[in-house]
Amino acid sequence: MKEQIDKHHSIARHIIEGTITIDDVAEFERMLQVIPDNPALHAAFGDLLLKKGQKKRAAASYDRAATLYRESDLMLSAILAKIMEWRIAKPNHQGAREFFTALREGNFPASPLKTFFKNLAYAELVAFTNRMARVSIPTNKVIKKIGDVEDALFIIASGAVRETIYKPQREGQKERQKYSIYLTVNDIFGDIYPFEQQKLSQSYIETVSGIELARLSKNRLIEVCNKYPNVARSLVVLFKTSLKSAREDPDRGIRRANRHPLPIKMDLEVFPEGSKDTPLVLKGYSRDMSVGGVCVVVDAKYTNITRLLQSLTNAEVQVCFPTESMTLNVLGNIVWNRKVSFEGENTLALGVQFKDMTPRMSGMLVVFADMIYNS
Numbered sequence: 001m002k003e004q005i006d007k008h009h010s011i012a013r014h015i016i017e018g019t020i021t022i023d024d025v026a027e028f029e030r031m032l033q034v035i036p037d038n039p040a041l042h043a044a045f046g047d048l049l050l051k052k053g054q055k056k057r058a059a060a061s062y063d064r065a066a067t068l069y070r071e072s073d074l075m076l077s078a079i080l081a082k083i084m085e086w087r088i089a090k091p092n093h094q095g096a097r098e099f100f101t102a103l104r105e106g107n108f109p110a111s112p113l114k115t116f117f118k119n120l121a122y123a124e125l126v127a128f129t130n131r132m133a134r135v136s137i138p139t140n141k142v143i144k145k146i147g148d149v150e151d152a153l154f155i156i157a158s159g160a161v162r163e164t165i166y167k168p169q170r171e172g173q174k175e176r177q178k179y180s181i182y183l184t185v186n187d188i189f190g191d192i193y194p195f196e197q198q199k200l201s202q203s204y205i206e207t208v209s210g211i212e213l214a215r216l217s218k219n220r221l222i223e224v225c226n227k228y229p230n231v232a233r234s235l236v237v238l239f240k241t242s243l244k245s246a247r248e249d250p251d252r253g254i255r256r257a258n259r260h261p262l263p264i265k266m267d268l269e270v271f272p273e274g275s276k277d278t279p280l281v282l283k284g285y286s287r288d289m290s291v292g293g294v295c296v297v298v299d300a301k302y303t304n305i306t307r308l309l310q311s312l313t314n315a316e317v318q319v320c321f322p323t324e325s326m327t328l329n330v331l332g333n334i335v336w337n338r339k340v341s342f343e344g345e346n347t348l349a350l351g352v353q354f355k356d357m358t359p360r361m362s363g364m365l366v367v368f369a370d371m372i373y374n375s
Helices: 002-017 025-034 039-051 055-071 075-088 093-105 112-118 122-129 218-227 229-248 250-258 300-310 359-373
Strands: 133-137 142-144 152-158 161-168 176-183 203-207 211-217 265-271 280-290 293-298 316-322 327-342 345-354
Touching (some): 025 039, 039 075, 055 093, 075 093, 075 211, 112 229, 122 218, 122 229, 265 293, 293 300, 300 345, 316 345
Antiparallel strands (some): 161 176, 161 203, 265 316, 316 327, 327 345
């Protein structure tokens, strides 16, 4: 039974990442019986049902996804799922108003996008979101190249992208410095403002994980801004607070998506030298995680084996990041240790360096950490 559950969780991770698809409705239903509360799976199931021509069931699946996204404080994903439902079954005025009211009252993390939506009146919010197109892109795909015409605004609902920018080191200098910005949930990209200017992309953007985006074409944005001047004013603020700040401080984006100074519960299986069959199983918390490694603060209940833990430098370790809906396992080596105080108790911190980290796994780790942090 456990093997079957693990199998479903593994498949679910790949579906969310966009690396595999399931084309059989009955098989997808069996997976949802095992994992019933994952909004991304319900949205993917809605896509499958829509593809199969089962529109009524697809609308119900999108509705369920929107509810779960809202309960998980994933505002934009909830909107995109609801839009998919409404394009199948047009809502009544009261139902739409109740949905957007619930969004306004939701406890979503603070962001420029949240402020933007809150500044819009109901009619403006409906007009803006109704012009969104939901786009799903798998990992390691190019979204935009240098020289491409800037003709759309993109808002990230889930996942992460890497934007590579070439900028002169000093004003007037021909040689350009290359640096990368990592954009994640609720970040925007697309240099389309001012609308009257035709711009070409000055950056290279690619996915580092499977992502879901809201795409708004420049022409459709101009339509809604001409009809609702407050949308235009609010968009200007959104660009200034989101897009511009990311580019003026490139380290902000790298720190935000590439390093997480947050406590995440995790399990460790440590294999002392010479032992491959009997791991030492520990529980702990991350203090500073990046795609290269993690600092793990061991639970204080293991203080009786501190001396043993201090002798485990270079030992192999498997780090397990568990949540209610899925688990991510990463291999590495312990490269340092030191005594620390955590929440008023003395314990040990272990430095783990990840190994065999492919670009795909790195992207999954970034998004997984964000998902845990926002859960």
